[in-house]
Amino acid sequence: xxxxxxxxxxxxxxxxxxxxxxxxxxxxxxxxxxxxxxxxxxxxxxxxxxxxxxxxxxxxxxxxxxxxxxxxxxxxxxxxxxxxxxxxxxxxxxxxxxxxxxxxxxxxxxxxxxxxxxxxxxxxxxxxxxxxxxxxxxxxxxxxxxxxxxxxxxxxxxxxxxxxxxxxxxxxxxxxxxxxxxxxxxxxxxxxxxxxxxxxxxxxxxxxxxxxxxxxxxxxxxxxxxxxxxxxxxxxxxxxxxxxxxxxxxxx
Amino acid sequence: xxxxxxxxxxxxxxxxxxxxxxxxxxxxxxxxxxxxxxxxxxxxxxxxxxxxxxxxxxxxxxxxxxxxxxxxxxxxxxxxxxxxxxxxxxxxxxxxxxxxxxxxxxxxxxxxxxxxxxxxxxxxxxxxxxxxxxxxxxxxxxxxxxxxxxxxxxxxxxxxxxxxxxxxxxxxxxxxxxxxxxxxxxxxxxxxxxxxxxxxxxxxxxxxxxxxxxxxxxxxxxxxxxxxxxxxxxxxxxxxxxxxxxxxxxxxxxxxxxxxxxxxxxxxxxxxxxxxxxxxxxxxxxxxxxxxxxxxxxxxxxxxxxxxxxxxxxxxxxxxxxxxxxxxxxxxxxxxxxxxxxxxxxxxxxxxxxxx
Ligand SMILES: Nc1ncnc2c1ncn2[C@@H]1O[C@H](COP(=O)(O)OP(=O)(O)OP(=O)(O)O)[C@@H](O)[C@H]1O
Ligand SMILES: [Mg+2]
Numbered sequence: 001x002x003x004x005x006x007x008x009x010x011x012x013x014x015x016x017x018x019x020x021x022x023x024x025x026x027x028x029x030x031x032x033x034x035x036x037x038x039x040x041x042x043x044x045x046x047x048x049x050x051x052x053x054x055x056x057x058x059x060x061x062x063x064x065x066x067x068x069x070x071x072x073x074x075x076x077x078x079x080x081x082x083x084x085x086x087x088x089x090x091x092x093x094x095x096x097x098x099x100x101x102x103x104x105x106x107x108x109x110x111x112x113x114x115x116x117x118x119x120x121x122x123x124x125x126x127x128x129x130x131x132x133x134x135x136x137x138x139x140x141x142x143x144x145x146x147x148x149x150x151x152x153x154x155x156x157x158x159x160x161x162x163x164x165x166x167x168x169x170x171x172x173x174x175x176x177x178x179x180x181x182x183x184x185x186x187x188x189x190x191x192x193x194x195x196x197x198x199x200x201x202x203x204x205x206x207x208x209x210x211x212x213x214x215x216x217x218x219x220x221x222x223x224x225x226x227x228x229x230x231x232x233x234x235x236x237x238x239x240x241x242x243x244x245x246x247x248x249x250x251x252x
Numbered sequence: 253x254x255x256x257x258x259x260x261x262x263x264x265x266x267x268x269x270x271x272x273x274x275x276x277x278x279x280x281x282x283x284x285x286x287x288x289x290x291x292x293x294x295x296x297x298x299x300x301x302x303x304x305x306x307x308x309x310x311x312x313x314x315x316x317x318x319x320x321x322x323x324x325x326x327x328x329x330x331x332x333x334x335x336x337x338x339x340x341x342x343x344x345x346x347x348x349x350x351x352x353x354x355x356x357x358x359x360x361x362x363x364x365x366x367x368x369x370x371x372x373x374x375x376x377x378x379x380x381x382x383x384x385x386x387x388x389x390x391x392x393x394x395x396x397x398x399x400x401x402x403x404x405x406x407x408x409x410x411x412x413x414x415x416x417x418x419x420x421x422x423x424x425x426x427x428x429x430x431x432x433x434x435x436x437x438x439x440x441x442x443x444x445x446x447x448x449x450x451x452x453x454x455x456x457x458x459x460x461x462x463x464x465x466x467x468x469x470x471x472x473x474x475x476x477x478x479x480x481x482x483x484x485x486x487x488x489x490x491x492x493x494x495x496x497x498x499x500x501x502x503x504x505x506x507x508x509x510x511x512x513x514x515x516x517x518x519x520x521x522x523x524x525x526x527x528x529x530x531x532x533x534x535x536x537x538x539x540x541x542x543x544x545x546x547x548x549x550x551x552x553x554x555x556x557x558x559x560x561x562x563x564x565x566x567x568x569x570x571x572x573x574x575x576x577x578x579x580x581x582x583x584x585x586x587x588x589x590x591x592x593x594x595x596x597x598x599x600x601x602x603x604x605x606x607x608x
Contacts, residue, residue, distance in 0.1 A: 109463065
């Protein structure tokens, strides 16, 4: 059963073909890697999948649903959540409120209930506070729940982005360089967390990463992108030993 | 005792502050200790507190710059006054008529808020500021030329002169061009003003501390991330503009029923007024509701009290604004304030410990 099927996806910026006839198939529950040298078009693929950019050509099907015409908001509701390479937190909100914003569409009360503090408000707020705390616990952030997000150290900010994305109850989670800026210890811990999320949330995960230790450690399959086109894809160990891949990374 | 969340505590302190101020003023007034000039300030102070708090919702919570807030006040002032004039003879119970007038002023201002909101919300930053500025000026100049009257045949309009409306013998002029509306029932008083301030605080604070408030602040902090978690940006921007305009409209009704004559001449509805309200918001602290209340009270009364300085009045006022600005925003002053609040908290904590 496939969670994501991408066919012939292309986009160009001016003369630059940032992503060119890209294909990708991810099975339900898979941990999938998207790798490639700087500027290969990896983040652009995420932006296409989440509707930030509109594709020139191609189709995106999530769990049987066509996403091509949907807006970013609708795509999130359809089941894709993401983190950002250049961290995008709600800086002035507290850590727990960042997660609660992720729970926004799962918070069942109206503006009227909120302003007039009707029973629904208290019930729902209590529920989402508990849910948010659970997610913070998974990411090891419960002690910082009431910190302002901007005051978190870098590694924890990345984890908070994951918690916020998970809060939207996605089917597919996109992680853009989740280990960037982390030290080896933090990275090892993050690998465990990502596996835990996959196993305990029945999640399908697609991640971009430059840290090959992380990729070979947790990704079952990978696709390699180079200059916007796919170089190869397959079982992680095979792909990472492929001469073309090594050459693409080292340069000619 | 149940532990109150920090935001609930803050809201309660704000209501308490406003009610305490009301009680103190009422006592002074009963003892006859309130000068006539001070009495004249009471309703306007309430009006500008409402204006500042409602503008803070747009500027501080949503993070968009609006320079046309006085325009919404103008719409509220006129629509409320028109209603009161039309129903003066039919609804004789003043409080009921005034309540309806306030609702009507708020609804009309909200309609305009939504109306200009829809095209304007695609704009950001400077562009939004310019369009809202233009909106405020257009409204103010438009009401300046409207003639409006009623007779047994119905309602009559003219942009030329009151004569052009062709009112019948039994007709009544409601708006007479630049001369505006006269003979509005003076239903405003300090008590109503305070009630409206409390309602404004209630709406704004409860909105901010709900799922909608979090969504609005999320949009302010990072629009792209907010969209990525499924937040409807347009809906929330429109909501903020509408609610903020409605509150400004209610303040406008309070304004038009405070004097018997209402015109759009002078500084009260133009960009000067909008910018003055923005000054209250900025100096009170962007996003800080309590700050807006305090700043509006002090900064409204101050220039009036400085009248004895005659020519130097605005000079002194400007210096005060700069000092407040420095005190609020400079890093050193922030450190100092944090230290003071830390020490005060420490004192309380010790007390609790010894009590326990
Ligand atoms: N909005 C845009 N307008 C113009 N060019 C863009 C835009 N977004 C991306 N590009 C270009 O597309 C190419 C791919 O960029 P992308 O960010 O997807 O690379 P990446 O694989 O994520 O690289 P990195 O590993 O450095 O993050 C780059 O040449 C980039 O400059
Ligand atoms: Mg990238």
